[in-house]
Amino acid sequence: MSRRIAIVEDEPAIRENYADALRRQGYEVATHATRDAALASFRTRLPDLAVVDLGLGDDPDAGFTLCRELRALSPTVPILILSARDSDVDIVSGLRVGADDYLTKDASLPHLAARIAALFRRADLSSSPASAEDVVVRGPLALDVKRMTARWRDRPVDLTLTEFWMVHALARHPGHVKDRDALMREANTVVDDGTITSHVKRIRRKFQAVDPAFDCIATVYGMGYRWVLGRLGSLGSELVTGNSPGTRQRTSPRGRAGAWANSSL
Amino acid sequence: MTRLGIRAQLLLVLTVFLALPWLGVEYARELERLLRDAQDRTLSGTAQAVAIALHDRPRLFDAPVRLVAPKGGAPQDLVDAAAARPVLSAGAAAAAPELEQILQGLTRTTARIRVVDRDLGVLAHAGSLRRAADDAQPSRSLLDPVYALFLPRPNEDFVDDEGSGSVPARREILAALDGIPATDRRKTPDARAVVVAAAHPIWVGDRVRGVVLVEETTNAVLAERNRAFERLFNIVVAILVVGSAALTLYATWLSSRIRRLARDAEAAIDRDGRVRGPLPGSGARDEIGDLARSYSGVLARLAGYATYQEQLAARLSHELRTPLAVVRSSLDNLSASPLPQESRTYIDRAQDGLDRLAAILARMSEAARLEEALGDADRVSFDLAEVVAGCVEGYRGAYPQRPFAYSPPAEPLPVRGAPEIVAQMLDKLVENAVDFATGGAVGISLAREGDRARLAVTNEGPPLPEGAGERLFEPMMSVRPQDGRTPHLGLGLAIVRIVATRHGGEATAANRADGRGVVVTVRLPLASGAEL
CATH class of the missing domain: 3.30.450.20 (PAS domain)
Structure with a gap:
């Protein structure tokens, strides 16, 4: 039985384009233009995953309401917010009302498909027991790469997909500096300088909510971030042996053709 | 006159x-x-x-x-x-x-x-x-001889x-x-x-x-x-003396009020014509008070207009995102369908154009996003020298085709602010210098200058046109010739100024002393006695 995805989006061209792309991936797709239509359909039958736009019709925040309503109907169905808006406020609000991930509309269809596949994988595996070989352990940090979940000192840290992939990219090679491009690549997204700072800040906060003494993600100004084991050392350049000081945005905007997106989690 | x-x-x-x-x-x-x-x-x-x-x-x-x-x-x-x-x-x-x-x-x-x-x-x-x-009669007054x-x-x-x-x-x-x-x-x-x-x-x-x-x-x-x-005559002289003293005092008071108003008005608008804040309230119930109030009103309207202008770019870029998404998703779908090789070429070109368009839009909302980030950022004391040194290392990797000459300061330079945003500012400075460099190394120098840190980025290249030093920092302004290949809306230096100003500093641009290049200088106040 193919998986069923609901797309709630008021712009017909985008809605149909997404639907076509997802159908090509083998999903069954139901499309809704308004919050009421979507909600009515959800009540009849829950989708396996919902892609929700924030602004629907005249209500710029209809997506938030719909997320909350869908979350009330099902605590487990993955919700992906797909919006033109990319402000921190919108991202944080969206995650707070129960969305699992947040993607801006200028993400490419392959990005979207990758997200959806990852969300399904995480949903599928969350119930099955973890096997040791799937877990990356770095001191107090344990990352289950299959389920895409993180634990710090044996307590779960609630990360979005983007955040999980970023932490994974950093923690896999502790001490190595990951620049923006490397993080984007690993997290299957493209973000700008300002947004990656927000992401890292949010990740730190989530860990600090579990352990206030958390300071394993160090900023290496002008280069990127790295995972440090234990206390934060000096930020000397001798540690900059990262696998990729890499290219920065300005070197070749065209080098990443098809991969432009300004914000995602 | x-x-x-x-x-x-x-x-x-x-x-x-x-x-x-x-x-x-x-x-x-x-x-x-x-x-x-x-x-x-x-x-x-x-x-x-x-x-x-x-x-x-x-x-x-x-x-x-x-x-x-x-x-x-x-x-x-x-x-x-x-x-x-x-x-x-x-x-x-x-x-x-x-x-x-x-x-x-x-x-x-x-x-x-x-x-x-x-x-x-x-x-x-x-x-x-x-x-x-x-x-x-005996002599009675001082004026008798007169x-x-x-x-x-x-x-x-x-x-x-x-x-x-x-x-x-x-x-x-x-x-x-x-x-x-x-x-x-x-x-x-x-x-x-x-x-x-x-x-x-x-x-x-x-x-x-x-x-x-x-x-x-x-x-x-x-x-x-x-x-x-x-x-x-004695009475007249007395009246004249008392009257002119009173008038002088009154005029002094009056002109000091007007001078204060002028000073406040001057201070209310910064160099770029942006309204810093409202005038200190004037409760005086006379014409000067009215003037202050009406000026205050003018400033408020000006600030409103400036805000509108500032938001215009961000709103425009935001509005353009949906149609852009339509084009992008359509192109993505098109790429996924079986197409003759000929059509692939056109799809690639369309994708290329779309990427550039997206880049421009991202830049247009960059300033607004930065303002948001600045409002959000935690202010900490950090060593500017350390941040700059780290950044320069990064630039050497990011721009392998361009040599960098870095002259570090002799001592740590503690600055209070958001280090990641200051690094972003330096990115823009270097990006700008690399864009316009025609040869030689991009020079980055950091030094202490009194109670401020002076960060200068120079490049060899075409000099600035006469009087362009200030306009260079305006959004959407690019006064130097460019190759037209990379999107260059000139928001970079506008962002430099925003960051510098929000850190209590300033940004200026000038031609190099030898006239064969440009130097952009940022001065940031040092944190007084702050421990790192």
Whole structure:
């Protein structure tokens, strides 16, 4: 039985384009233009995953309401917010009302498909027991790469997909500096300088909510971030042996053709 | 045009009141005229009164009474001040006790009264031309020497022209002898005083038998006039002094308020014409208060407009995102379908254009996003030298085609702010320098400059056009030629300025001293005594 995805989006061209792309991936797709239509359909039958736009019709925040309503109907169905808006406020609000991930509309269809596949994988595996070989352990940090979940000192840290992939990219090679491009690549997204700072800040906060003494993600100004084991050392350049000081945005905007997106989690 | 402050203007207006002394002079002149008229009338009245008492007393004139002048000498001054009693010639005294009695009653006047017969011989004589010395007023004010310059002083030290035995045949006497009362004024021979003389005929029957001659100097009038003028002038001077002091104080207060308003207005808008904040409220209920309030209103509207303009780019980029997403998802779908190779080429080109469009849109909302990040960022004390050093390492990797020359500071430079945003600012500076560099190394230097850190990024390349230094920091401004390949909306330096300003610093651009390149300088205040 193919998986069923609901797309709630008021712009017909985008809605149909997404639907076509997802159908090509083998999903069954139901499309809704308004919050009421979507909600009515959800009540009849829950989708396996919902892609929700924030602004629907005249209500710029209809997506938030719909997320909350869908979350009330099902605590487990993955919700992906797909919006033109990319402000921190919108991202944080969206995650707070129960969305699992947040993607801006200028993400490419392959990005979207990758997200959806990852969300399904995480949903599928969350119930099955973890096997040791799937877990990356770095001191107090344990990352289950299959389920895409993180634990710090044996307590779960609630990360979005983007955040999980970023932490994974950093923690896999502790001490190595990951620049923006490397993080984007690993997290299957493209973000700008300002947004990656927000992401890292949010990740730190989530860990600090579990352990206030958390300071394993160090900023290496002008280069990127790295995972440090234990206390934060000096930020000397001798540690900059990262696998990729890499290219920065300005070197070749065209080098990443098809991969432009300004914000995602 | 020389600048004339409000104080100077008000004092200039005050010079109108310099007309007041002139008014005083006019007033004194008028007063003098009135006093003289009054004196004339008084004298002729006195003369008339004496004459009335002497009318129709032929006995007085029958005897050949004459005042006897000492032979061969100057006329004896019969009127010495100590004895202001009527003095009669010996004959007259014997023959005219009545005349003596009548004149006796007049010695209290300040005038000299003489009775003259038709032959101009003096029959009787009372009083003196000189006034008592007690009238001489003592110097009372500082301005007396000034008044003395233009107000003639009454002078009691004059030469009396009259002999004692007879009087000259002057106009008023001759007129009186003809039966017509007359007054006249004349100068004393030494011209030190003016004498007013009134003559009245004495009738005996229908004949004029003699003349009463009453004379007085104008000194009393002069003294009175001087006193009045001086009093008036003293008041005027006092008013002028107090008035100009008050006006100067008022003007000082007024101009200080206006200067303060100008200063506040100046400070309310920064170099880029952005409104920093509202004017400090003015509660003054006058025109200057109104001006401050209306200026405040103008500023608020200006700020609103500036905000609108600032948001315009961000809103526009936001609005364009949905259609962009339509194009992108359509292209993605198209790529996924089986297509001839020819079509692939066009899809690739369309994707390429779309990426550039997206890049431009991202840049357009960059400033707004940065403002958001700045509002959000935690402010910490950090070592700017460390951040810059790290960044420069990164640039060497990011721009392998361009060498970097970094000159680090001799000491740590503690700055308070958001280090990741300062790093972002440096990214923009370097990005800009690399974009326009035509050769050589991009120079980055960081040094302490007093209580500020000075970060300069230079590149070799075309110099800035004249006067472009400031415009360079405006959003959407690019004044240097570019290759047209990379999207360059000139938001980079606008962001540099936003970050610098929000950290309490400033950003400037200038041509290099050798004219073969450009240097963009950012100055940030050092955190005072902050521990890293």
